[in-house]
Amino acid sequence: MAAPRPLSVAIVCMDEEDRIGQCLSSVKFADEIVVVDSGSRDRTLEIAGRFTSVIHHREWKGWRDQKAWAAKRCKNEWVLTLDADEAVSGELQKEILELLARDEVRENGFTVPRRTHYLGRWVRHSGWYPDRKLRLYKKELAVFGGDDPHEVIEVPGPVGELHGDLIHYTYRDFRHHAAQITRYALVNAEARHQRGARAGVAALALRPPFAFLKLYVLKRGFLDGVPGLLIGVMNGWYYTFVKYARLWELSRGGR
Numbered sequence: 001m002a003a004p005r006p007l008s009v010a011i012v013c014m015d016e017e018d019r020i021g022q023c024l025s026s027v028k029f030a031d032e033i034v035v036v037d038s039g040s041r042d043r044t045l046e047i048a049g050r051f052t053s054v055i056h057h058r059e060w061k062g063w064r065d066q067k068a069w070a071a072k073r074c075k076n077e078w079v080l081t082l083d084a085d086e087a088v089s090g091e092l093q094k095e096i097l098e099l100l101a102r103d104e105v106r107e108n109g110f111t112v113p114r115r116t117h118y119l120g121r122w123v124r125h126s127g128w129y130p131d132r133k134l135r136l137y138k139k140e141l142a143v144f145g146g147d148d149p150h151e152v153i154e155v156p157g158p159v160g161e162l163h164g165d166l167i168h169y170t171y172r173d174f175r176h177h178a179a180q181i182t183r184y185a186l187v188n189a190e191a192r193h194q195r196g197a198r199a200g201v202a203a204l205a206l207r208p209p210f211a212f213l214k215l216y217v218l219k220r221g222f223l224d225g226v227p228g229l230l231i232g233v234m235n236g237w238y239y240t241f242v243k244y245a246r247l248w249e250l251s252r253g254g255r
Helices: 020-025 044-048 063-072 090-100 174-194 201-218 221-251
Strands: 007-013 032-037 055-057 078-083 086-088 109-112 114-118 121-123 133-138 143-145 152-154 159-161 166-169
Touching: 007 020, 007 063, 020 044, 020 086, 032 044, 032 063, 063 078, 063 143, 078 086, 086 090, 121 221, 133 152, 174 221, 201 221
Parallel strands: 007 032, 007 078, 032 055, 109 159, 114 166
Antiparallel strands: 078 133, 086 166, 109 133, 114 121, 143 152
8 A cells, every 4th residue: 555645634723722632633643734723812822833833823704714714725635624623533544544545546525424522422313423524625626615604615526435433522511502503693694694595484483493303303312312402402493593583684684
């Protein structure tokens, strides 16, 4: 087997001192680690400096824009994009190195399953697993799309699947969950409004309960215990209601 093709890892962050270390430690096998920080006030930069000297400082421009900018700073053809609250498992590392050592790689990108740890347990349902994301890709072919905060990386041509888990240490506690999900809902409503989306009474009344039923019943969130119930309520009903309430307000000329 040939030596693996060189790999760059792109990570965006801000105030992640409690999680950035495990993220960076999990990708020490990479040839380059690029960190783009948006103004951390804690020890994030100090910790990042232990793993890489390639640290950029850039004002936050949104998830999609920030991650695209970080990828462009990478010098290698193959890039792995991570969030600061994620880590590469040993199984995924082995897979990545093996595929990059192939004589020929026909795929232009690869999706990975993401396994999430929330409130003391691994979530196996609730629409959170396998939660496949395209994270490994050829830099020059990648297009960053989607509406913030749900950016989507896309590449033309064949896309493969990896099977080792990307570990996701999501919300630190319920208070963090509530704050973040509110932020995500408002940001997404404004992104949708900018591309012409509107919301009326039907969306406000019908979409939230359907979103809850989808996560808690159809996606079997009830099997995840209390965390599954909280995911169904917060990521289903609450997120959807706040998103469409803000979109309704913007549709009526709200600021």
